[in-house]
Amino acid sequence: MEYTTRGVCGQEGCRETRYYLDNGLWFCRRGHQQEGRQVEEEPDDFGTQGKTNRVKKASAEKSAKTYHGRQAYNLFLQVYQLILWKQCHALVQRRGFPAQFEHVVRDLWALRLETYADKIEDPSEGGGETEFFSSQPTGGQEEPETITFGGKNLQWPRLVDSVGLCYLGAFLMRLPVGIGEFHRMVMREDIPYIRIIRSIPRDMRDKLPQEYLSILETTRLPKAEHLHKAVLQLSLLYRRKFGVQFPALNLPPMLYRSIRRLALPIDIYSAVKRLQDLLGFSLEFPTSPTNRSRPLDLPEVQLITLIIISTKLLFPFDDIKRFPVSAHEPTTQVIDWKLWAQAQRHFDGRETAGGRIGKGNEILVNERDVFDMTPNQLDEYMSWYENSWLDNSRAPNPLSDLFPIGPTGVDTQAAGPPEEDEKEAIGSMLKTVTQQLQPRRVIPEDDPDTPRPGSSYVRYKMESDLPDIARPFFETAAKVVGISLSTLVRAVAQAEYKLMRWLEDQRRIELYGDASGMEFAKFDSSDDLGEQDTTDSEDSS
Template identity: 25%
Template sequence: MPPRRRCAVCGSKQWRKEPSSGLVTCGEGHVLQSYRNETSEVAELGPHTMKKRALKSGRKKREWQSKADPKLYHGERGRYHYYQCLQLLLRRQVAALIGAWALPAQFEAVCRDVWALHLSLLPSPPTAEPYFHATSQYGGRPPEAPGTPPSDGDPAEERGTGAERDVDDAESSAPSSSDEEDEEDPELEKLLRENSAPPSSSSSEDEEDGVQPRPPLHDKQRNPKTTFRPYDSPAGNIAVLMLACWTLRLPVMYMDFKRVIERHDLPYLDPIRFLPENMTLHLTKQTIKALSPQFPPTALHIHGLTSRLAKLIYRTYGILTPEHNAAPLLWRATRALQGTPTLYVLSKKLGRVLSLTLTLHYSLSPVLKRMKMRDPEHHKYDNAPPEVALITTVLVVLKLVYGLDGERRTPQSAEDPACALPNFTEYLAAVEAAGLGERNIEASLYDTAPEALDSVLELDGAAMDRYIDFCQKALLPLKDRRGNSDAPLGTRSQQQPMDAVPSETMKATPVREGSSDLRPGQAFRIYNSQDILGGLPTDYEKLVQRAARWAGVEEGYVLGAMERYEHRLVRWWRDERKAKESDD
C-alpha cells in the first residue's frame, strides 16, 4: 500500500484498492498515479530454487501399556481357572469324605460324573480357555496341531526375517498356499473347533438339528457384581457331593455336611491354603473372595442347589436320581427326639398316609391321583428337605399322642399304641437333656477353653490334644501338616459321634380305664404358622426347637410344614370316614 499521503486532486487520505482492476483510488475516486501491481505465477520451480523442508523427529509414538499384573487371570481365562480351583477342591473334599465316613471307592467315580454334568448344565458354562488363549497367542489363528508334519520348504527360508516372509507370501501363488493347507490335518482341526467352539459362533450341525445353543454373556455384558452366581459358588461342590450320596443311597442329611465343615474335616472354609502355589499365583482378589466363603452353607441353600441340579439332569439327559434312603434317616429323626421303635413304626405309617415326597425335586416323583378336576398334582412343601419332612412327621405323631397343648392325654385301652410310648414328663426331660448334651459336645470342640479355666495351659492332656488338632486343621495348610498328601489329616474328633447322646430308660404311659382325661388323638389342634402374634404352648415349642435345630432350618419352616401335613391328615381322615359310611 502507498504511504499515507494526500490526494493531489482533493487532498483526501482515504485510499482503497479496487479488487477488479487493482488500481488505488482515494475516497473521491481519483486514481493514484505511478502505482503498479505485478503478479508472478510460477508453475514449477527450477533446481536452483531453495525449498524449505520440515524435519521429523525419529521418535516413535509410545504405545499404551497396561499396568495390570500379567500373572493374574481375568475374563474367561480367569473364570476357567476358577473352575479348575473348584475341581481340585472337590477332589480334596471327596478324599476327605471317603476317609471320614468310610465311603466306598465308587463314590469318587460318581462324584466325577456328577461334576461333569454340573459344569454342562451351568447357565454360562466355562469356555475352553486353553484353546482360545493359544489362539490369541498365535495371532488369531488356531495353534498347529501336535503331530502335524512340517512343511517341505527350505529350512533356510523358514529362518528368514518377517519382512522377507511377507514379500515371499506376496509373490507366492495360490497353489502353494493350498498345498500348505492340505498338509494340515483337517479332521483334527474340525474336532478342535467342535470341542472349543467360540461363544458367539454356532455350529452348522446344531442349526440343522434345530438346536440353538445358549449365547453366554461376554465380559462387557456380564455384571461384575453377579459374575459369580450361586451355582458357581463353592456350595455347588457340596450339592455335587450330596447328589452323589443320593445316587449311592447313602442316608446322609445336609446337617452332616455342615458339621464336618465346622469341624474342618471337610475342606470348605478358607480353601486357598489347600491349593498349590502355582494356582493361587493367578487368582485375583475377587476370585479369592468367591472361593473363600465365611460360613458353612445352610441346609435350605444346599437343598435348593441339589434339587435344581437333579431336575436339570433329568430334563436334559433323562438320568433319574433315586429316592432317598428314608428308613435309616427316619430312625435318626426318631432318635433325635428320643423316640422308641414304636414311635418309628407309627411315623412310618403316618408318612405313607401323608404321601411324603422322598425325591430331591417334586417333579421327579409321580403326580398325585386326581379324583376331581380341582385336585392338585402336587402338595405344598413337597420340595422340602427329606429330613424336615420326616422329623415333622414324627412331631405330628407326638402331637397326636401327647396333645402338646397343656392338657393331659391318657390311653384308656391296652390296645392303644400310646401305651408303648414313654411317660410325657420323663420324655420331655430326656429331650431337653439330649439337646443340652449335644450343645456341650459342640462347645467342647469349638471353644478355645471352658469358661471355668483362666488359661489354655490348665487343660488336661486329652483336651490339649483335641485343641491342638482342631487348630492344626483350621489354620495350617496341608503341606505343614502331613507333607504333600492330598488327604486331610485324620483327628480324634472324627471318631466322636455327634448324634450319640446317652439316654436313660423311661417308664411307659399307664392305662387308665374310665378316666375323664382326653384320649390320644382327641381334640386335635392345628396352629396357624402365619400367626406372628400368637404363641405356642411351652412343651410344643421345645419339641419344635429341637426338631428345627436337628434339621438345620428355622422354626417357622418346621411349623409351616407341620401345618400342611396336619391339614392333609385331616382331609384323609374325613375321606376315610365318608368311605366307611358309604360302605355301611
C-alpha cells in the first residue's frame, strides 16, 4: 500500500503523518479518517485521482456580545430590579408580608431610578459619543450630584441597598420588623441575597460586563451593621433628594417584640416610655448627614438602649439587695440572671438540636470545622453547598452523570426533626424566666438608710467592663438589634451620660433655682444614677 506524507493526524492524540487513499477518502496509517479531505473524480479526467478539495466546517454561531456603555448600564438596572422583585416576592410569600409591600418598595425604587436618568436616557440629537460608565470620574465630564457619606458617594446601587429598600418599605408600612431580623433572613436565605447571581437568567448574565457582575457578587460575609449603615444612607438620600419624610419607629409593637425576645417582665414597657421622654429620643432617622456617624442616630439602637437602661434600673445584675417602698413597684421581683442565660442558650440551640448544623449556620463553616462533623452534618452541609453555590444554568457535562452529587432542590433541614415554631419557643422561654422570678421584701420609707431600687447604679464604658453576669444579656441584646457588642456598650454609656447630665441639672434647679450659670456646682456622686462607676473618671463620650 502506498502512503503519502502529510501533516500530523491529531485525532485521539495520533501523531501519524503517513496517509493512504481509499475510495476517494484519506486515512492515516492507523485508520483515522481525515475530515474535510476527499478526492472527487471529474468526468473530464477519467482515470485520474481527481482534485483534492477541503470542505470547511460550518462556523459556530458566535456567543452574545457583552454590552458596554449605556446599554450595559440599562441592563444592569434591569437585573437589579429583578433582584429587588425576587426579594419582595420572597418576603410576601414566605414571611407573610402584606401584598402592598411590593408596591411601596417599587415606588421607592422608582424614585431611586431618577438619580440615574442621565445614564439611561437616550443621547440627545447631534450624535454624542457612546458613554462608558465608570466608577472613577473622568476629566472634563460633569458628574451627577451624589450624596457623600464619609468621603464615599452613594452612586452605585449596591446589593446591600436592595435589602435596605425592603427595610425602608416595611418601615413606612409600620411593620414590626427590625434590621436584625432582616439580617437573619439573609443568613438563612429566606430572601435571596447570597450568591444572588445564580438567580439571574444566563442570557442577561452573559451580556453584563464583569465590573457590573462584581457589584452583585457577595464577596464577604454580610453583617447586620453593614445593613444599618446602608439604611441610614438611603434614608438621608431619600430625604435630601426627594423630600421623603420617614416616620418614627413604630414603638408599641417593636418594644413589645423586643421585651418578649429578651424574656423580660412587661414592667420594662412603662420604664422605657418614661426614659424616652427624659432622654428626648425621637426614634427617627437623622435629618442631615454628619461627619461622624453615632450609634444613637439609629432608631433601633435608641430603643435597645432604653431597654437596657430600664433593665439595669429595675433588675440590676449585681447581688446588692435593694428594697422597694411599695408592693406595687416592679422591683418587688428579681430576675435570676443565671437561669435567664441558660434559657437563652436553650432558645439559640433549638435549631442545632439533634446534631444538625442549623439553618443559617452553614455559611459560617470553615475548613477546621469539617474534621469534627458527623456524617449527617456533612450531608447537610453538602446539600446546602449544592443548592447555594452550584450553577445549574450551565449546560451539563456529559460525564456529570457518572458522578452523582445527590438530589437537588432539597431543603437542608428536611432530614432533621421539624423546627419548633419561633413564637412558641419565645413564649416557652419567657414562661421559664418569669416563673422563676424571686420576690423582694418591701420596706417603707421610714428607714432612710435602706438601699432603694436605682441606687448603686453601675455604668460600663467598655466591653471589657462587663461582668460575667451581665455579658450574656448585652450579647443577646446586640444580636437582636444587629450591632456589635462594643457598639452597644458605647451607645448605652452615651445615653447614661446624657441621663446623668439631666439629673445634674435637676439637682441644680432644686438647689439654686436655675440650671444655667451654675458651672461651679459639682455633680454629687451619691445620686442614685451616678453612685458607682466602673472607672474613676467621668464618661466624656
